[in-house]
């Protein structure tokens with residue numbers, strides 16, 4: 001009897017600590033196209049439980065490591081994140097996943113086609129770091145350039161060590177700071193070396209609005225100057 005009581009207690013303690021850590025964000029996963037090759041890959045190799053675990057881990061990483069948001073007030077209030085695994089067919093060629101209606105992620109199961117089965121979980125997780133960042137990042141009430149928000153989403157993937165360094169954008173590459181994805185993410189890494197926690201601070205400033213002067217505010221240099229310095233640093237002047 002004592003043993004049973006103890007067991008129940010530990011279960012309650014475990015649930016409480018889980019809720020505290022996750023602030024009771026609920027993660028829901030739906031496989032809308034289970035009979036396609038990609039849909040089957042999801043069910044059989046990745047699985048619902050693993051997907052939910054990834055949502056929890058990426059959420060936690062984004063709050064605590066990338067955005068350094070240690071209190072509820074700093075975080076974007078989100079009750080539920082919905083992940084829909086679906087076959088995009090020809091709807092959005094080349095799109096791996098997207099966030100729509102704020103907290104809903106559409107994930108294209110065709111992304112899994114041609115991926116070796118032992119790499120599927122890694123590919124899934126890498127994309128989820130990017131998409132979950134979109135769910136939790138501030139975007140200046142829609143004023144921030146898309147290239148910047150895409151760059152911040154990719155920056156999370158780099159920080160989590162989920163990019164394939166052999167093929168991913170190298171530091172110093174690109175033509176514009178707001179080109180997006182790897183180019184902007186690498187530039188943001190450089191900004192981090194000038195101002196510690198630059199991305200976390202920039203994201204915080206982007207809560208109510210966006211202005212390009214945020215770069216100046218945080219580093220003392222305009223974004224154009226930073227980009228020039230960045231290109232010079234890596235020996236690739238424009």
Ligand SMILES: [Zn+2]
Nearest residue numbers: 130134150153
């Ligand atoms: Zn994106």
